[in-house]
Amino acid sequence: MQQEGLYNPEFEHDACGVGFVAHIKGQKSHAQVKDALTMLENMEHRGACGCDPESGDGAGIMIQLPHEFLWEECIKLGIQLEEPGYYGTGMVFLPKESELNQFCRTIIQEAAEERKMTFLGFRSVPVNRQGIGPTALGAEPEIIQFFVSRPDGVANTEEFERKLYVLRRLIIQKVKQKQSYPLPLYIASLSCKTIIYKGQLTTYQVGSYFEDLRDTRVVSAFGLVHSRFSTNTFPSWSLAQPFRMIAHNGEINTLTGNLNWFYAGVRSLSSPYFTAEEMEILLPIVDKGQSDSACLDNVVELLLHSGRSLPHVMLMLVPEAWDGNTQMDPLKRAFYEYHATLMEPWDGPAALCFTDGKTIGATLDRNGLRPLRYAITSDDRVVVASEAGALPIDESTIIKKGRQQPGKIFVVDMEAGLIRSDEEVKGELVRQQPYGEWLDNYKIKLEELAEPRVTFTYLSKESVFKYQQSFGYSREDLETILTPMAVTGYEPIGSMGTDVPLALLSDQPQHLSSYFKQFFAQVTNPPIDPIRERLVMSLATFIGNAGNILIEDKKFCHCVTLEHPILTSSELEKLRSIDTGVFQAKTLQSYFRADGKPGSLEAGIERLCRYADDAVRDGFEVIILSDRAIDSQHAAIPSILAVSAVHHHLIKTGNRGAVGLVVEAGDAWEVHHFACLLAFGATAINPYMALASIRTMREEGQLDTELTWDQLRKNYVKAVCNGLLKIFSKMGISTLQSYHGAQIFEVLGIDKEVVDKYFCGAVSRIGGLQLDDIAKEALAKHWRSFENNRSPKSLLPEGGVYQWKRRGEGHLWNPQTVHLLQQACRTDDFQTFKKYSALINNQKERIFTLRGLLDFAKHRTAISIDEVEPVSEIMKRFATGAMSFGSISHEAHSTLAIAMNRVGGKSNTGEGGEDELRYQKLPNGDSMRSAIKQVASGRFGVTSNYLTQADELQIKMAQGAKPGEGGQLPGHKVDEWIAKVRHSTPGVGLISPPPHHDIYSIEDLAQLIFDLKNANRDARINVKLVSKAGVGTIAAGVAKAHADVILIAGYDGGTEPLPSVRLNMQVFLGN
């Protein structure tokens, strides 16, 4: 499926059920395969299917190579296989079209010969298509196996596996040379140890479709299974799991960043296990167009084949929360810290089962967001699955039942014939190298660095003012953003960047970050509570060369470690003057010619990128992008543009991994600015103007506080850090390292070409500013401060974006419109209402909304209004918003309910429960009962009876005003009545958690929908989503999770509701 309308294949998500059955002593049997398939069938409800119920989202099984079976089958075909371990078996999906099919077969043979492996032959895999749905059949490939023998001189199976890995990559490379994406050929597995049977099947179909799996000669010591639930609706056989090393239930939230970092380091990859020629074949290691799990599998495979053990690789990619865990064994901490300097966590909910054919195991994400249960039996079997009981076992034989715990690992070593616990596995790994010693010797701590030799002077009041003007500070920014942050150490409420309206519709020059809206977790992964679950989060970061991830070298941890990414000005000077002999920093001027000519900004960026590349080649470990040196001739390149451009340029040249990117930014003052910089590649940030502004305000006595400058500065940094954690948590990201470069933003209002060039990979759907327009906005501010003939120089502009927002809203809802609407409604006067709507609809003079830019296109002849369906029919389609009793008064709440019940529409309880008194009809026949009962994360007052009293049950996945955040009702607001309705204690505060704790993934939502349908089968189940890029794809998944209604709510101030509805339609109707 290609990009179409607002749909983009990159928005796809998936999740699922996962598990394995294994014999601890490695005893092979067909029963093992059969049991694994039974377990798979019992997790059918964790997978999904599209509108064609006989076509699954994908399911499969990985087993050990059944040698005797293959040997006998191959002999029938005239193929003589070698001894076990001396031949490799490929499981391949080929196109059915004969010419292309032949082309792929030829390539497989050629590639094998090129890699000096004797090609032994092909075998068609017998399949039984009975009961397979038309969607799956329509995309069904020809499934074949091929066999190659182990070349001479290959010492052992590990080395052979490596050679087969290279062969597989070579086949793909050769296909890529002739064919474009999506590639016609897919290799599910190519190994001398394991084989994968999978496809776009339901769990029940795996065993029936593949005739091999029913053959009793097919024996294995383990069976690893997976059942997939995907938000997408397009057939794909290759996205089914297991993959070659892992089966994954969950979601990698930070995939974009992980991949960027991976590609950034690709050129420095080298390993004693691969020749340079082989390494060239392996690149780019991770192909595009794959799911998050497939990408993770590719990286696991590379790290495994370059010498690390599978458990080691898993701990490196999905580490437990170590930073800030003071109870952790120092050796273990050192292990994690060393590896953190090499690689950021692949973050998100994850239950991972993994195997290399000899060991099999499982691990869980740091927050324990996916279920994984295990049982060990007295006859040496281990059963691990998303659900207990997925494989029925005789209870009397079970000697241990457990669950996988957050960040823990569990390994079955089938060669040694034993189970290794988390303590054993980690105890061994952390002692493999003297990681702690390496860190002690090579890690540079900022606080231990010498004071800089240059003396540091503060900016004068005049220059502060000048800079403030040119970077676009308003009085509002100083008073309502910086002041509270410095004085209280907390971000002012409502100052989140996400509250900002569409910058593209504003008349005032905007901060470039205002065009960036961060995504938030919704359905496919949960937001985190940054306050109550702080222990899993971390702001630690490293500046320096990330090194080569394929080998372990003590020098790789030779970098500066920071507790958080915000540098004070003196810390920056320390970093600037650092010189350990091999570690030095280079400062680059981030400005462009302020001549207003077309192309000036572009030229400035190009120059910056070129210099950055040179600096890396010259061996600098740190690049500082500074906009301090602006003057009348030179304006600052907006910092997010400068950082992102350099970041992506260095990724392209393969140099990004070798350097830390520090920004000395005048235009970073609110948390959203910092978040944008970090997400687009900045390693650390010095907000020198924000700090200077606070200092100046204090000197001028504008701050009503006794605090010292030092305390104010600390408070400000603390406020930024807490704000960052809050922003990460909205997307469900736990660590700065994973957020770094993750680009989880939608760009609203910047031209696609600019985005593709400087913010590569970010989503931009409505076009907008070109580079010269961005320059124009920057210069409007710059000239304000550097042109002499400007109006009173003592004043900054009064209001920034927040002010604008209030005014903007104030214009649509103003005393006039409010009055007209109320008068019209009170006097039942449609003409007055028309006056009201004319005022709202007329956006000729000033544009408030995207919809204000639209007009109706008349393709049909007008008809008489009498032919249009009556008002009474239309009114059934109305609902009021979800406002809780508690946020609005009983009187207002019940009046809305009565009105909606009268017209046949629906009112909504909101999230606070509903008083049972309202279920009784009033004497006059009116009813105060809300037809829609909401189920929110707090679950206040959600009882069987409440659910029973509904016509519609609405699951509030997110809140338009603050998606990804929880809420709090302070104790003094919880009076007797509210407490009764919410089933709580009067006077005791109530916290709504950020996520629904029973929805961490799409299959969990399907379960809640099922629960609610059971609780009231006559009610429609409505899932309320908040608009964002990709919401359509999520909505498609929600429809597959069996929601009856999907509500797309406008993202307050951000994306409007309307574009998102579009998104939905496209995805829905595409299936």
Add this chain to the structure above:
Amino acid sequence: MQADGQMKTGRDLVIATLLGAEEWGVATAALVAGGCIMMRKCHLNTCPVGVATQDPELRKLFSGKPEDIVNLFQFLAEEMREIMAELGFRTINEMVGRAQFLKKREDIQHWKANKIDFSGILHVARNATGETLYNTEEQDHGMSMILDWGLVKQAKLALDTKTPVFGTFLVKNTDRTIGTLLSNEISKLYGAEGLPDNTINFKFEGSAGQSFGAFNTKGISFELEGEANDYVGKGLSGAQLAIYPAKVSTLVPHDNIIIGNVALYGATSGHLFINGMAGERFAVRNSGATAVVEGIGDHGCEYMTGGKALILGSTGRNFAAGMSGGIAWIYDINGTFRENCNQEMVDLDPLESEDETTIIALLKRHILLTNSERASYILNNWATEKVRFIKVFPREYKNVLRKKLVVA
């Protein structure tokens, strides 16, 4: 498909429909019609027109009438009809998703706004399965074969006449959400009050699927011999659930997992007895249920606002984070509890005499229902074992209870 977000006029609604919405939510305009004058003081409790306030005096000022709001929706519908007539649409359904009836305004002066590219938004969706662009099919919720139909049948006498009933059922992990539909039947007949305790007494054997006992209401008493998955007793509404290992099992209950993650989430009342360990996030947002369990994972009793939790074993990290109400008692046999407890909102206190009474009563009931060896041991050695208990008492809750005592 429903859409909402600042929709104010018939024109807004028609645009939403052309872009795919079949139903619409109107919030602010409805409040304005009901008297809101957009003072933007909602969070201050000082709303001068009695809309966004709980203050009894201010609430008296609310002047909105249902008729005003009815009028608003009538006007909106009427305005939609006018535009529909102009565009040539007879019904809403035929208008849904017809984005080709929208275009970008040609007279946009704004230098930035006129750069907006609407092609993605105005892209007309294809429909592979037919011509309609609105909802025409119903979801199959897969409920025709569920266990609860059998439970309802077995409980007929109880539902009709409140006569106690008994039954035994074999279950496996694909039997999900047990007792929820049965509870719906009870609520339909008897409302929040439900049935008298122990009216419906069912026993299950095997591995229960997810959401065992979810939203189960008063009058239900379930016993499960075996194990259960995630979400046991989610939204528990008065029922009693008891879970213990299979009789043939040789496992030591307090060292082995018997139920999954997120049990008792959002429970409001009822009892849960678990002879074994539970997973992560036990009793999150519990506001009234009572639970006994022999060990739990991370984030236990998070955001709990009421109810009781007696934990006869170890807990994971971050216990009691955001816990504002209710009480938990931990049998801290290894002495590790303090460092696993998030003490930002709670005090760790020794037992008072009334705690002892409650704990002893709960232990006795736990033994009766699940035959717990650990509970028996503690009870038999109460004098020496009671010192191992730590009481987790949320500070805010403690203060409120104290004030109540003073008032009384």
